[in-house]
Amino acid sequence: MTRNDLRGVGLVACALLACTMSLGSLAVEPYGPKDAEWTIIVMDPMSTPLACDCVQGYAQRKYEKLADYLHETTGKTVRVVWSESLTKALAEDANGKAHIVIGKDSVVRSDAKSCQRELLPVAQLTDTKGSVYQKGLFVVLKEDPAATLLDIEGYTILWGPDDCEEKSAAPKATLTELELETKDGNVCSSCSIAAKQLMADGVSKKEVAVISSYAAPLLEGCGTIKKGDLRIVGESDEVPFISVFVDPKLPSNARANIADALTGMKSQAMLQAMETKLGFVPYGSQKKSR
Secondary structure, eight states: OOHHHHHHHHHHHHHHHHHTOOGGGSOOOOBSOTTOSEEEEEEOTTBGGGSOOOSTTSSOBOHHHHHHHHHHHHOOOEEEEEOSOHHHHHHTTTTTOOSEEEEEHHHHHHHHHHTTOOOEEEEEEOOTTSOSEEOEEEEEETTOOOOSGGGOTTOEEEEOOTTOGGGTHHHHHHHHHHTOOOEEEEEOSSHHHHHHHHHHHOGGGOEEEEEEGGGHHHHHHTSSSOTTSEEEEEEOOOEEOEEEEEOTTSOHHHHHHHHHHHHTOOOHHHHHHTTOSSOEEETTOSOOOO
16 A cells, blocks of 8 residues: 555545544533423434534534424423433433433433433434434445445454444344354444444455444545445345433323424424424334335
């Protein structure tokens, strides 16, 4: 590899990492009064503070507008706290309150278990195509000879964290179903890090990275990764993406009001602000496409 090649890999790595910056490096102010009646903890990786603005109109969900909508609809004051960690949010800006938690389904469940917090799922947010699901994508470098999952026998797989079902449990189940023998590689904390390693190691390493389907446009949108540099050779089954959980200690009428307000959100302005086609739907009401 030449010096220019190494420089190119470095630029790619920087661009990819910019797409998934840790919230810990950002100063994100909560939205709404500290003494609000309801506190929403937003862990959605498609929300404005938790994603980069690499792709115009994508991954820029405006939860402050959702807070205003809930206030107007229910009459309750609402505070929004953004965080990649439920535990951290509870200990810091949320002041121990988590009346509503919105984020990646498997991550919220994992965090809730870790901090011994009981949460009740009530709704799911559809994406711009109207689906509440996401998938794990098996990707290789464009020069790799593998064309389908059947071609990655013996390859090393770069998995995602255990709490990201689409990058761990679901794709592992897919390979088990196909009875493919592969090797476990590094567990990459983000899609960008997985792509970075894939590109740095090169084709000779015979590696496959598993990335989230929602993250693919971000990896191509930074200006360094061009469409086609990574190829998809397979995908996992669908798993739930963004879900809404409520504190079961809330009165039943309050939980019902939250669910009704969310599923009743149909104005075009709100759908656009939340980057969704159908808005929120009752939890578990949408069947998988396969």
